[in-house]
Amino acid sequence: MEQVLNWIVENQEMLLSYTVKFIVAILILIVGKIVANSVAKLMGKGMQKREMDGAVVSFLTAIIRTVIFIAAILMALSQVGVQTTSFVAILGAAGLAIGLSLQGSLSNIASGVLIIMFRPFRAGEYVDAGGVSGTVQEVNIFQTILKTPDNKVVFVPNAQITGSPITNYSREDTRRVDLLIGVSYDADLHKTKEVLTGVLEAESRLLKDPAWNIQVHALNNSSVDFIVRPWVKSEDYWGVYWDLMREIKLALDKNGIGIPYPQMDVHLHKD
Template sequence: MEQIMAWVGENQDLILSYVIKFIVALLILLVGKMVANSVAKLLGKGMSRRGVDGAVISFLSAIVKSVIFIAAVLMALSQVGVQTTSFIAILGAAGLAIGLSLQGSLANMASGVLIILFRPFRAGEYVEAGGVSGTVQEVNIFQTILKTPDNKVVFVPNAQVTGQPITNYSRESTRRVDLLIGVSYDADLHKTKEVLESVLQAESRLLKEPAWNVQVHALNNSSVDFIVRPWVNSADYWAVYWDLMREIKIALDKNDIGIPYPQMDVHLFKQASQD
């Protein structure tokens, strides 16, 4: 114990300098973290004022925050005497090894950059991406966050998003409602078309241009199929779809136009026995 105290007494200046360096390094880390958060927040506010998409804001803010904090860590290490040049070289070698083992994560990061650059969707749009349908909440470094209509939050890897077709249901202001209505072979086709068109005429949310289309589409095994294709504003799509299906069924019933069940005619032949 005496030896330890003696060593401390002999090296007070050295110990004090290391303590000061350690405290300064901690302060650099704390200040660096605060600066990273503040800069990311200011950047987000600035881009919001300019009307930049929310997904882009979250992505760029995360990158800026990470870069500033990494710089603070390197400054703190330099303060306590760690040679950052050799440390960077070690990090580079370790990064290569880690990169090879984390190819999926790097692919997600690269895909996130592509999503931000080409912007196939924006925050608030309803899309089908990566096999999931939902409203875009956020695009971060590794994942795209979607909220499904039943209020589930799904985290889809960015590589999965860019690796499959993306359907954006909100990008265009109008959509076509596609209905397939099957009626009986006994039905009067001219009357059926008039009934279907009368239902469309009564629906005020349909657009005048482009005009709707009602035509005989196919002669199936048990029904004659009509296509009913009106155009609506994208926001009205599902409400109009459901209302038209209900009103068409009611109108067909009122006019005694049947919607047949799938059926099959079976013909039996009796073969005379041979003596």
């Protein structure tokens, strides 16, 4: 114990120096964390004032926060005597090894950059991406966050999104409602078209330009199929779709036009 105390007394200046450096390094990390969050927050507010897309804002602020904090770590290591040049070289070699083992994660980062650059969708738009349909909430470094119509939050890897077709339902102002209505072979086709036209004329949310289209589409085994294709504003799509299906059924019933079901004729032959 006496030897330990003697060593401390003899090296108290060195211990004090290292203690101060260690405390400074800790302070650098704390301040770096605060600065990273503050700068990212300020830049995020600035980009929002310029009405930049929310997905782009969240992605860029995440990168800025990470870069600043990494710089703070290097400064803290330099303060305690670690040669940052050698450390960066070691970090680069380790990064290469880690990169080879984390190809999936790096692919997600690269895909996130592509999504931000080409912007196939924006925050708030309803899309089908990576096999998931939902409203875009955020695009971050590794994944895109979607909220489904039944209020589930789905985290989709960015690489999965860029590796598959993306359907954006919100990008255009108008959409076409595609209905396929089957009627009986006994139905009067001219009267059926008149009934369908009357239903469309009664729906105020349909657009006049482009004009709707009603045509006989196919002669199936059990039905004569009509296509009914009006145009609506994108935000009215589902409301119009459901209302038209209901009103068409009611109108066909009222006019005695049957909607067939699959059937088969069986012929019996006696010997």
